[in-house]
Amino acid sequence: MKRDNYTKDLHNIKYRIISNYGNLPQIDEIYKRLIDFHKLGFVNITHSALELIVAAYLIKEGFKVSVEHESNGKIIDVYAIKGIDVGIEVETGFVPPSFAGKQEDFLMSRMALKIARYSNLASQFYIAVPSYYIPPVPVELLKDKEKRSEDEIRNLMRLIRKYHNSLDVNLLSLKSAKIDGIIIINTTDLKLKIFDYEDFLKIKKYYSDI
Numbered sequence: 001m002k003r004d005n006y007t008k009d010l011h012n013i014k015y016r017i018i019s020n021y022g023n024l025p026q027i028d029e030i031y032k033r034l035i036d037f038h039k040l041g042f043v044n045i046t047h048s049a050l051e052l053i054v055a056a057y058l059i060k061e062g063f064k065v066s067v068e069h070e071s072n073g074k075i076i077d078v079y080a081i082k083g084i085d086v087g088i089e090v091e092t093g094f095v096p097p098s099f100a101g102k103q104e105d106f107l108m109s110r111m112a113l114k115i116a117r118y119s120n121l122a123s124q125f126y127i128a129v130p131s132y133y134i135p136p137v138p139v140e141l142l143k144d145k146e147k148r149s150e151d152e153i154r155n156l157m158r159l160i161r162k163y164h165n166s167l168d169v170n171l172l173s174l175k176s177a178k179i180d181g182i183i184i185i186n187t188t189d190l191k192l193k194i195f196d197y198e199d200f201l202k203i204k205k206y207y208s209d210i
Contacts, residue, residue: 006038009045010052013187017056020190024059027052030067037068047077050090050185054078054128057192058086071121074168079122087122088183089114093133099163108136109163112156115141116169116177126194128183134203141179142201148175 014031018024034048043051055065058080069079071087078088091114099106111127115137119125129135138159140152153174160169181196195203 006045006048007035010034010038010048013049013052017052017190021056021060024056026059026065027056030055030065033067042068046092046094047090049187050092050128050130051077053185053187053190054088054090054183054192055080056190074117074121076118076121078128084124085122086124086126087118088126088128089118090128091133091135092130093135104136105159106163108138109159111135111137112141112174113160113164113166113169115179116156116160116173117166119177119179120173124180125178126181126183127179128185131184131186131193135182137179137182137200137204139201139204141177142197142204145176145178 010031014027017027030052034043034051037043038045038048051067055067055078058065058078061082063080063082063086065078065080067078069076071079076087077090080086080088091111093107095103095106114127115125127135127137138156140148140156153171156174157169157171160166179197181194182200184193184195186192
């Protein structure tokens with residue numbers, strides 16, 4: 001049977017991963033699950049490529065990994081366990097055309113939403129992005145939870161609601177939200193770089209005047 005473009009492209013990425021790392025356990029299962037979710041209309045190739053590369057890296061590091069993992073009624077992009085559990089949300093930086101005039105604001109809202117929604121599903125939580133994209137994580141969420149003021153939390157809630165009708169996210173989930181770092185993915189050479197939140201904050205400050 002002829003493969004569609006999604007399956008062909010994802011298969012090529014899997015082949016490159018195996019060529020680099022060897023035939024990793026779990027990789028076929030993860031590959032098939034991504035294809036199943038694509039058939040349901042939930043993922044595209046850009047997003048799935050990043051998920052597959054992150055999953056391969058974690059498997060190589062000895063983690064047990066699942067993708068599109070359901071936990072507490074939510075589905076997180078990548079979930080991994082090795083002693084501790086780690087949750088990872090992939091962000092590509094896509095902006096709907098209707099928000100073309102407010103791209104930074106929209107993406108910051110989505111970052112706040114994802115961190116509030118998913119960060120407490122695992123002991124550690126990361127946002128994973130392609131290497132060409134600096135995610136606009138709200139600076140308030142890079143602070144220790146205890147150092148966020150009520151006004152900051154309410155402002156974040158207003159930012160989320162400005163673009164997203166997400167009733168599962170509230171002030172309480174924003175109070176407890178956390179982010180341990182950012183994972184930068186190079187899809188060309190299949191390499192990852194992990195910045196903890198302090199290092200990422202330095203990068204964010206460097207670009208803050210743009």
